[in-house]
Amino acid sequence: MPSKTSLIKKQIILHDVRQVGWLSVLYFLALLLILPIQIIIQYSNPQAQEYMEKGNLFLYIPEVQWLLSITVPVLLGILLLRYLHKKQVSDFIHSMPVKRVSLFHHHLVVGVVLLFIPIMLNALILLGLQAFSGIGFYYNAMHVLSWLGIMLFLNIFMLLATVFTGMVTGLFSMHFVLTYILVLLPAGLALLLVANMSILFIGYPVEYYADMAIFKFSPISYFLINFTPDLDLSWIVMAVYAAAGILLYLAAYWLYAHRRLEATSQAIVYPFMRPVFRYGVTFCFMMAGGYYFHAISSSFAWVIFGYVAGSLIGFVIAEAILNKTWRIYSNYKSYLIFAISLAVVLIAVNLVKENYENKIPSADNIERVYFGDSYIYTEEPEYLEPGIKPLFFTDKQDIELVRGLHEQAIDAPRADDYYAGDLRSTFIVYELKNGKKVARSYTYSLDDNPELKSLQHEIEGSNLYKYANNSVFNIALNDIYAVDVQSNNIKQSSNTITDRELVDRLIEAVKKDIELSDPQESLEEVETYSLDLLTNKDQDYYYVEFDNSYRNTIEVLQEAGLYDELKVYTEDISSIQLENYERNNTVTVEDQEDIKHILDHVVYYSDNEDSYFVTFNLNRGRSMQDELSIEYEDLPESIKNQLEE
Numbered sequence: 001m002p003s004k005t006s007l008i009k010k011q012i013i014l015h016d017v018r019q020v021g022w023l024s025v026l027y028f029l030a031l032l033l034i035l036p037i038q039i040i041i042q043y044s045n046p047q048a049q050e051y052m053e054k055g056n057l058f059l060y061i062p063e064v065q066w067l068l069s070i071t072v073p074v075l076l077g078i079l080l081l082r083y084l085h086k087k088q089v090s091d092f093i094h095s096m097p098v099k100r101v102s103l104f105h106h107h108l109v110v111g112v113v114l115l116f117i118p119i120m121l122n123a124l125i126l127l128g129l130q131a132f133s134g135i136g137f138y139y140n141a142m143h144v145l146s147w148l149g150i151m152l153f154l155n156i157f158m159l160l161a162t163v164f165t166g167m168v169t170g171l172f173s174m175h176f177v178l179t180y181i182l183v184l185l186p187a188g189l190a191l192l193l194v195a196n197m198s199i200l201f202i203g204y205p206v207e208y209y210a211d212m213a214i215f216k217f218s219p220i221s222y223f224l225i226n227f228t229p230d231l232d233l234s235w236i237v238m239a240v241y242a243a244a245g246i247l248l249y250l251a252a253y254w255l256y257a258h259r260r261l262e263a264t265s266q267a268i269v270y271p272f273m274r275p276v277f278r279y280g281v282t283f284c285f286m287m288a289g290g291y292y293f294h295a296i297s298s299s300f301a302w303v304i305f306g307y308v309a310g311s312l313i314g315f316v317i318a319e320a321i322l323n324k325t326w327r328i329y330s331n332y333k334s335y336l337i338f339a340i341s342l343a344v345v346l347i348a349v350n351l352v353k354e355n356y357e358n359k360i361p362s363a364d365n366i367e368r369v370y371f372g373d374s375y376i377y378t379e380e381p382e383y384l385e386p387g388i389k390p391l392f393f394t395d396k397q398d399i400e401l402v403r404g405l406h407e408q409a410i411d412a413p414r415a416d417d418y419y420a421g422d423l424r425s426t427f428i429v430y431e432l433k434n435g436k437k438v439a440r441s442y443t444y445s446l447d448d449n450p451e452l453k454s455l456q457h458e459i460e461g462s463n464l465y466k467y468a469n470n471s472v473f474n475i476a477l478n479d480i481y482a483v484d485v486q487s488n489n490i491k492q493s494s495n496t497i498t499d500r501e502l503v504d505r506l507i508e509a510v511k512k513d514i515e516l517s518d519p520q521e522s523l524e525e526v527e528t529y530s531l532d533l534l535t536n537k538d539q540d541y542y543y544v545e546f547d548n549s550y551r552n553t554i555e556v557l558q559e560a561g562l563y564d565e566l567k568v569y570t571e572d573i574s575s576i577q578l579e580n581y582e583r584n585n586t587v588t589v590e591d592q593e594d595i596k597h598i599l600d601h602v603v604y605y606s607d608n609e610d611s612y613f614v615t616f617n618l619n620r621g622r623s624m625q626d627e628l629s630i631e632y633e634d635l636p637e638s639i640k641n642q643l644e645e
Contacts, residue, residue: 016110023079024076025118031118031122034060035126036122036126039060054138055139057143057146062227072115073111073158074158074162074179076115077162077163077166078172080111084259085170085172123144164252168273174321180220186218187217195210196287199291199294203442204440205427207375216234278315278322279338281315283311285310288310289310290306292310298414312335315334315338358410359438360406363400363403367394369429370392370427371428372469373425376388390468391464391469398462398464401458402459406440408452408455410442413444414444415444422453423444426444427440472514472533475533475542479537480507481503482496482503483507483534484496486529488528489528506531509556529546531543568599573599574590574617576598576616577615578635578639593636598639604629605628613628
């Protein structure tokens, strides 16, 4: 009677457990220290117990939980498949009377079980603590089940990615590197593409697309962002990751079934994958090189140099890895193919460049348009500054105003962060009636374009813009229990107002002054005072900056007897010291008229070579802020004469 052959090979399982079981034990102990033991220690300490937060289990060292989840499965998978990297061991394993399908599934199941056990045991301990002690007050069973599901999901995904790359390479070191390249590649590649598109196309909104690339295209970055007390996972994103995991499993299964035994020492086992690796590395290095030289030079000629240099470096590295030698000169034709392809792409980009850059939707097709100085297009609270709301124009006249500014911004010279003039950054999103969107982003100077400056100030002077961009309009008066008034120029000049009537009067005065105010001529000018609005909201920080043009606000402060403590008068200043380290010039100013002139023209820190650092020596034991400056052209004539002597 023929004997039955068991589908479960106990010896393979025991061998795998002996080989990598220790890693599962260490994983269990690490999670035990991070969660159950830490919770018990905090709960048993009455002082620490007061500060224990209620909520999900990612409150406890989430960065370490995330790090363990993306490293332990990778190490486990590499160790389980290490026999694929050694020829003698590989030959021995594959000579056994066990089908490859069985070998593959034995290793995979052992890996999943060794990850499942430490996570499940910690979940059971946490459920026990929750059920049989007062610790359950701080988290519930749903928190534990949520933690269990998310941890298993990420761990198994990383294991499947490791198994897939193990089938692709025959080198131990490449197995480790390729796993993280594979998982990070979608996000990294998208980010590089977005960054380089901003070089090639004027107005390309990097922030608009980079947000999606960084957080969602890789589970590593996505879970890093979401391993927080405010756990907010998208079911769509999770479904995509699950589908990707299934595809990785199927691909690994197929590749293992067709893997050649003699490929144990090759960087990339399958010939059809080598061009993908070669040109993928070359392309990524090319984009990184181009963006690097753009960042340090802002010259397109240097960008082209960066593309060429980066692609050469990437090609050499890829060839050296594939051939395990630096003697790669004979394969120069492969690089020529890449270079020709790159030239074709750049020519194609140039053909569509003008059409993209000049595209402004017709006003009749626009439902509404977002306008702001940065990417806060989303209305999700975590992306917004407290009290700041996205600004959308729906009135046809306002839309035409934005379109007019857009036309001027297209032709305006590009400006960078080092420009010292009146600089603006503008982010525009047109929402069209057909459901599509057109997004653009520009940074430009208002100094040399009167029409652009007029349009910018007209938009910034509208009440809609002021209401959206000033937190004082977006918080209820009842939420403000106190106001901290301080001078931005005088150290330790804070006064806290708690009187309900005075707080209400001050807020209403500030609102009225903002509505009456003109747009700032320069974003670098000194704001003399600030109001910190103390609220009952969770750690939100609201503030308003203003100067002496806010007449109604100043009047309320004067009536309350607070203004004199915030204001710096000329008679309060005994002397001023001006210093320019580049010119090695220092002068002391004591004349009251000169002091008043300097006080009226002082600005925050300036890095212009002809600017002077300003040190005020005040009476009454007070002192001014240290980072104040004045431009040479703004100095009194008498001081200029002293400096020229």
